[in-house]
Amino acid sequence: MKIPRYGFAVLFGLALLAFTGYLLADTFLIKRVYTTAGEEPAAQTVSTQAAEESDEIAIVTAEPDEASPTEEPAQAAEPVTTDTTYSDGNISVQLSTYRLLETTVYVADVRLSSADYLRTALAENSYGRNITEKTSSMASSVNAILAINGDYYGAQRSGYVIRNGVLYRSTSGGGEDLVIYADGSFGIINEDDVTAEELLASGARNVLSFGPALVEDGEIAVSENDEVGRAMASNPRTAIGVIDDLHYVFVVADGRTSDSDGLSLHELATFLQSIGCKTAYNLDGGGSSSMVFLGTLVNNPANGRKSSERSVSDIVYIGYGA
Amino acid sequence: MSTSVTARKLNPQQKLILCDLFAALFCALFGAVYELFSHGVYAYGMLYAFAFPLALGVLPLLLLTMLRAPYPNRFARNAYHAGIAALTVGSLVSGALEIYGTTNPLTCVYWIAGGILTALGAAVYLVSLSKNRPEITAQRDCRPGR
Numbered sequence: 001m002k003i004p005r006y007g008f009a010v011l012f013g014l015a016l017l018a019f020t021g022y023l024l025a026d027t028f029l030i031k032r033v034y035t036t037a038g039e040e041p042a043a044q045t046v047s048t049q050a051a052e053e054s055d056e057i058a059i060v061t062a063e064p065d066e067a068s069p070t071e072e073p074a075q076a077a078e079p080v081t082t083d084t085t086y087s088d089g090n091i092s093v094q095l096s097t098y099r100l101l102e103t104t105v106y107v108a109d110v111r112l113s114s115a116d117y118l119r120t121a122l123a124e125n126s127y128g129r130n131i132t133e134k135t136s137s138m139a140s141s142v143n144a145i146l147a148i149n150g151d152y153y154g155a156q157r158s159g160y161v162i163r164n165g166v167l168y169r170s171t172s173g174g175g176e177d178l179v180i181y182a183d184g185s186f187g188i189i190n191e192d193d194v195t196a197e198e199l200l201a202s203g204a205r206n207v208l209s210f211g212p213a214l215v216e217d218g219e220i221a222v223s224e225n226d227e228v229g230r231a232m233a234s235n236p237r238t239a240i241g242v243i244d245d246l247h248y249v250f251v252v253a254d255g256r257t258s259d260s261d262g263l264s265l266h267e268l269a270t271f272l273q274s275i276g277c278k279t280a281y282n283l284d285g286g287g288s289s290s291m292v293f294l295g296t297l298v299n300n301p302a303n304g305r306k307s308s309e310r311s312v313s314d315i316v317y318i319g320y321g322a
Numbered sequence: 323m324s325t326s327v328t329a330r331k332l333n334p335q336q337k338l339i340l341c342d343l344f345a346a347l348f349c350a351l352f353g354a355v356y357e358l359f360s361h362g363v364y365a366y367g368m369l370y371a372f373a374f375p376l377a378l379g380v381l382p383l384l385l386l387t388m389l390r391a392p393y394p395n396r397f398a399r400n401a402y403h404a405g406i407a408a409l410t411v412g413s414l415v416s417g418a419l420e421i422y423g424t425t426n427p428l429t430c431v432y433w434i435a436g437g438i439l440t441a442l443g444a445a446v447y448l449v450s451l452s453k454n455r456p457e458i459t460a461q462r463d464c465r466p467g468r
Contacts (some may be wrong), residue, residue: 008400016411019431027419027426155424228423235361256361286361286423302361 033128035168081294086145091117091318093146095293100271102261103234106291106298107275108146108250110318115184115246119321120150120163120206122314127161127168129154132311135290136297139315142322147292148238148250150314151210152284159209160196163314170196176213178240178281180206186242186279188213188221208283208316214239214269215280224266228285234262236289236302240316241272241280249275250316252291256302288312335383335393342379342406346372349410353417360421368417374410378440379403394447402443408436 004010079088084095090113098105112118121142123133131154139147153161158173165182172191179187182203189199191209199207212228213221228235236255242248251272255262263271265282272280287310291298301309332340349372356368386393394402412432419425 008404012400012404012407016407020411020415023415023426023428026428027424152423155422157425157427284423286363 027130029130031128031130033124033126033131035128036126084293086294090114091145093293093318095298098271101263101267103253103255103263104260104299105251105253105263105271108148108291108293110146110248110250112184112246112248112318115180115182115205117318117320118180118184118206118248118316119319120208120314120316121147122163123154123312127163132313134309134311135315136292136295136309139292139317140295142315142317142319144292144315144317144319145294146250146319147315147317148240148252149284149288149290149312150316151208152288152313153209154313155284156209160191160199160207161209162196162200162204162207165200165205167196167200172196173209175209176211178208178211178213178279179204180208184242184246186281188216188279188281206316208240208281210281210283212265212282213280214265214282215241215273215277218273218278220266220269220273222265222269224264226265228265228282234264235285236260236262236287236299237265237268237285238283238289238291239268239272239280240283241275241277243276243278249277249280250291250318251280252289252299254289254300254302256286257300260300283316284312335387338399338403339380339383339387342375342383342403345375345406345410346380348372349375349414352414356418356421363421363423365417365420367413367415367420371410371413371417374406374413378406378409392451394443395450398443398446398450400443401439401446405436405438405440405443408432408439412436 077089079086081087086093092111094109096107096109098107110118119142121138121144123131123138125141135147135149138144151159153159153169156173158171159169159175160172160177161167161169172195174192175190177189177191179189179199181187182205196207210228212226215221234255237251237253239251240248241251249272251268253263253268254260268282269280287302289299290301290309290312297309353368353371357364360368385391409432412429415432416429419429
């Protein structure tokens with residue numbers, strides 16, 4: 001049989017196109033739910049090795065201790081709210097807007113009576129790939145008082161994922177992680193130095209793997225040339241920091257718009273240090289950066305060519321839970 | 323009229339060089355436009371995807387022309403250029419994923435398939451050279467009208 005002159009080229013081109021289409025769909029579209037948050041795992045500990053090899057969930061739960069809440073905490077008193085404040089006896093939030101370096105920066109100053117109110121939530125209450133939801137939608141579903149986007153764990157195949165005391169992913173990406181312990185204190189670790197299981201055993205309630213650390217021990221931890229991957233200097237940013245015991249700041253900076261340029265990591269770190277942060281950590285930025293306060297989107301996310309919220313994998317929030 | 327005259331003057335080897343050159347230019351343009359809208363986030367895969375058709379396609383073919391070396395047979399050409407295509411698309415896709423801030427292990431398929439096909443095409447050509455098969459010479463394949 002005679003093969004047409006361009007037959008091979010056409011067939012190979014089609015095969016290449018089909019494979020590329022599948023790859024892009026696998027990366028961005030095809031949802032894979034590995035587990036639903038809140039489901040009781042069948043066993044306390046599941047072999048993480050096998051799970052990593054099969055690209056599935058590794059579930060390890062923390063041993064219950066005094067710091068781990070067994071019941072949903074109750075709201076202390078009738079909340080007093082304004083457009084920029086919230087207070088109910090257990091939780092106090094003060095929202096402020098700063099203008100620096102042609103950039104609008106939103107800062108939520110948070111004081112808690114217990115670390116139980118600093119929480120994380122997963123999109124669609126599920127851990128998996130391409131499971132995304134807007135920050136405002138997730139905030140609404142968990143009755144968050146204040147919420148910011150998290151580390152977008154779903155965009156990566158590695159990096160520890162521990163949420164509310166459950167270990168979902170223990171594959172090391174070698175990056176710097178933020179550890180939020182059961183007592184509400186923050187720590188910065190390198191995934192090369194400690195395993196996710198060890199973190200869980202040491203009392204980690206949440207581990208966020210984006211980075212880098214911006215402030216450590218009150219000192220700026222990034223240089224002027226540090227960037228996330230190979231990004232330009234000025235970008236929308238999301239960060240979380242701790243000032244004192246149970247005293248936190250949630251920070252979102254607008255960027256990529258005519259009104260707001262965005263900040264470099266060093267500029268953000270300098271700002272966080274100036275407002276008193278002892279430890280601060282960079283979360284997913286760019287189009288993901290979003291802050292929601294009492295159900296209202298506070299900032300102006302720059303999602304591609306349009307100004308709207310991007311769907312993300314997870315949020316960090318203040319609240320009493322769903 | 324001038325176009326048809328120009329087309330008639332091009333032999334298959336020259337056409338192939340032009341195709342690779344066009345692919346390289348397209349990749350350079352695509353990468354530049356993509357970078358323009360990626361908010362300053364850049365990826366080497368996107369920036370330098372044009373290097374595959376240029377370095378593996380245009381330059382070797384120009385070298386063969388200059389050396390008056392035999393023109394590769396169809397199997398060698400197909401395998402070699404399929405490899406270049408896989409490498410180029412793989413570079414663009416890897417770049418796009420990197421700019422978005424994500425990864426996919428399936429991208430290694432491009433590199434493996436591209437490497438194998440390119441090596442296969444080159445090997446077939448070299449073997450054919452060593453056998454000195456006259457039917458694949460540039461003179462024969464490059465005659466006008468063929």
